[in-house]
Amino acid sequence: MVARDYGQYDGITRGLELVGERWALLIVRDLLVGPRRYGELAAGLPRIPSNILAARLKELQAADVIRRLPRSRVVVYELTPYGRELEPVVLALGAWGFKALGDPRDEQIITPDAMTMSLRTAFRPSVAADLPATAYATRVDSTELLIRVDGPVLDVTRGEGPVDFAFATDAGIRRLISGELAPDRAIACGVVQVLHGPGELLHRFATTFHLAA
Incomplete structure (x- = not known):
């Protein structure tokens, strides 16, 4: 039934x-x-x-x-x-829905699993394959994730570990991933706060994770 x-x-x-x-x-x-x-x-x-x-x-x-x-x-x-x-179906639906994703309402939250799947949706393995292996730590509101990119392989986990670049952000990360905000501008206007590592690595992150809005 x-x-x-x-x-x-x-x-x-x-x-x-x-x-x-x-x-x-x-x-x-x-x-x-x-x-x-x-x-x-x-x-x-x-x-x-x-x-x-x-x-x-x-x-x-x-x-x-x-x-x-x-x-x-x-x-x-x-x-x-x-x-x-269902994974490719869910990722495709996420990419499709991203195009209509405006600013969040006050009561909307970002959960760790939702953020993990958003990163998997935006990940570009063919681009990452040509970039150096990089470990990122991100704090999105109260969500903390460790993001490891090694060639075309992405691993996103909760927790801490050694990273090349750490940053804090909020739902405004959508503007970075969509290309609406360039990495330098995202830092300058406070959408991204660099916590550790050279700010230039935000360019690598934005190149690795991208979805057209």
Whole structure:
């Protein structure tokens, strides 16, 4: 059984029946970053009612998109191989939605998993392949991420470690990634605050992570 039956027979319809309910793709988005406990999913989606989160998890399990596994005496949710096939779909949707992303409303937040997937969406592996390996640390509002780029390989994690360049920013990072603000201008107007390393490395970051608005 699916949560909604559109009464049509094609792949797009079936896909929407499986993951088209409200919150479902955001759960998938966060699980693309890594396995999560129920409480971690709830914390990453602070506006989701607990009964809706429970319902969506059951629906996604029934559709073989996610699975529930015991791990280190706790239960975690993770994507199945079938669920992981949604990654290019989620990234493409993120790139498409970025074009309509204006300034945030006061009540909107940036979560670590959302920021991680935004970086994966904007990452240009073919460009990064020709640049030196670089480690960045960024603080976006209260979100702190360690970003390692080694050729065409991107690794984004939470935590600390040695980096070449560290900076703080906010939702204004959208203007840097879109090319609306040049790196030098982003620093000058306060959208980016350099915390460590040469400011020139912000140019490398902006070259590596770019989405057309």
